[in-house]
Amino acid sequence: MPEVTPHHNAPEAERVEPRCPYFGSCGGCRFQDIAYAEQVARKHRRFTEQLSDVVPAELLEEAIFCPSKAEWRYRNKMEFSFSPATGELALGMHKSGSYWNVIDVEDCLISPEPFGEVMSAVRDFAARSGIDAYSSKKKSGFWRHLTLRWSETQAGVMALLITTPGERGVVDPLFEGLLRDIPCVRSLYWGINSKISDVAIPDELIHIGGEEFLIEEIDGVKLRVYPLNFFQPNLSQTRRIYRDMASLLPRTESLRIVDLYCGTGAIGLYLAFHAPGVSDVIGVEQDEGNIASAQANKEANGITEARFVATNIENRLKEDMMFLRRFSPGLIVLDPPRPGLHKKVYGPLVESGARYIFYLSCNIKSLSFDLQQIFARSRDYEIRHIGVYDMFPHTPHFETLVILEKQVRDSS
Numbered sequence: 001m002p003e004v005t006p007h008h009n010a011p012e013a014e015r016v017e018p019r020c021p022y023f024g025s026c027g028g029c030r031f032q033d034i035a036y037a038e039q040v041a042r043k044h045r046r047f048t049e050q051l052s053d054v055v056p057a058e059l060l061e062e063a064i065f066c067p068s069k070a071e072w073r074y075r076n077k078m079e080f081s082f083s084p085a086t087g088e089l090a091l092g093m094h095k096s097g098s099y100w101n102v103i104d105v106e107d108c109l110i111s112p113e114p115f116g117e118v119m120s121a122v123r124d125f126a127a128r129s130g131i132d133a134y135s136s137k138k139k140s141g142f143w144r145h146l147t148l149r150w151s152e153t154q155a156g157v158m159a160l161l162i163t164t165p166g167e168r169g170v171v172d173p174l175f176e177g178l179l180r181d182i183p184c185v186r187s188l189y190w191g192i193n194s195k196i197s198d199v200a201i202p203d204e205l206i207h208i209g210g211e212e213f214l215i216e217e218i219d220g221v222k223l224r225v226y227p228l229n230f231f232q233p234n235l236s237q238t239r240r241i242y243r244d245m246a247s248l249l250p251r252t253e254s255l256r257i258v259d260l261y262c263g264t265g266a267i268g269l270y271l272a273f274h275a276p277g278v279s280d281v282i283g284v285e286q287d288e289g290n291i292a293s294a295q296a297n298k299e300a301n302g303i304t305e306a307r308f309v310a311t312n313i314e315n316r317l318k319e320d321m322m323f324l325r326r327f328s329p330g331l332i333v334l335d336p337p338r339p340g341l342h343k344k345v346y347g348p349l350v351e352s353g354a355r356y357i358f359y360l361s362c363n364i365k366s367l368s369f370d371l372q373q374i375f376a377r378s379r380d381y382e383i384r385h386i387g388v389y390d391m392f393p394h395t396p397h398f399e400t401l402v403i404l405e406k407q408v409r410d411s412s
């Protein structure tokens with residue numbers, strides 16, 4: 001085992017030889033020296049601890065825990081960074097605990113195998129160019145990030161190269177080479193980022209060649225993936241979650257769904273496609289690019305009864321408290337980012353009249369807080385089901401699905 005300070009206190013018996021040569025120096029996959037079954041047990045314990053104040057013990061015990069089918073090669077998107085910090089130009093992951101240092105990575109074992117070939121072609125080209133990688137300390141340099149996405153359906157790669165502003169002639173030979181020499185490269189973009197902040201989000205996005213988007217298919221539902229769209233990173237676990245949601249849908253005649261934080265509309269469209277009782281879907285999401293993709297996804301799947309609204313949910317609710325109620329939802333799907341729901345959402349959510357709430361959370365702490373807030377405002381909602389899904393082996397993260405049902409009180 002490499003000489004590294006472990007990020008945990010696992011006893012020797014639970015530890016395994018880490019497979020990745022970068023383990024310990026790379027900032028990701030901190031738990032890969034713990035046997036996967038033990039990683040899952042630890043996540044299970046954390047789930048129970050975090051929710052024990054808000055969920056009755058018997059419901060916690062009944063929660064369905066779903067480990068990831070794939071322990072390796074499960075991520076369909078990776079953001080790699082260029083760095084000049086070590087002298088030679090490197091392309092890979094940030095060193096543990098460092099903003100400056102990047103470890104040169106040949107193959108990241110949680111990402112699809114073809115990513116290694118694309119990275120190596122891009123790294124070699126950038127190194128031969130004689131142009132520096134961007135340094136946020138010096139505020140100069142050119143090469144910044146390489147974001148790679150993978151479609152399992154197409155067995156294809158989308159590459160987004162992010163640089164500071166520069167001549168197209170510098171990058172064109174690289175793009176031509178990628179499209180010509182690596183058959184699985186299906187889509188190429190160049191992103192230009194002139195900001196100082198070191199995030200892989202460009203100010204300008206140029207489609208260079210190949211297809212404009214990848215397509216991922218989940219149980220017959222076709223979903224477009226553009227370079228900056230949100231898309232769940234572990235496809236087989238996402239499929240599992242969507243299937244569970246569809247099977248747990250109430251068998252009503254006509255169910256109107258409001259899908260909040262809908263991204264590219266994946267959940268609402270999946271449910272509309274697979275559950276005959278769904279009569280209408282309204283997706284709400286603040287990112288206009290995601291909403292444009294949601295609209296295209298609706299058309300590609302021949303779903304007529306769906307519409308998508310581009311708005312910041314809490315700002316919209318500040319202006320119009322009745323925004324949710326006006327849709328008369330039978331079910332509200334919540335899939336917020338890590339901070340969870342904004343405090344402006346709780347009141348209108350419980351006042352919406354929705355009989356069901358499906359809350360999918362990527363942060364157990366914010367889920368626990370949000371459930372407390374919901375229960376503090378309404379005693380009518382009860383938990384019907386909890387599913388826990390490990391989307392991210394070797395990391396501390398997991399997804400939790402909580403299904404709430406509103407009790408119809410006898411008014412007599």
Ligand SMILES: C[S@@+](CC[C@H](N)C(=O)[O-])C[C@H]1O[C@@H](n2cnc3c(N)ncnc32)[C@H](O)[C@@H]1O
Nearest residue numbers: 230261262263266285286287312313335336337
């Ligand atoms: C976890 S993703 C959910 C995506 C989608 N449900 C799916 O399954 O693909 C969270 C989404 O919420 C959006 N978002 C974040 N804050 C928001 C806000 N305040 N109002 C509206 N949308 C927001 C993000 O742009 C992102 O697409």
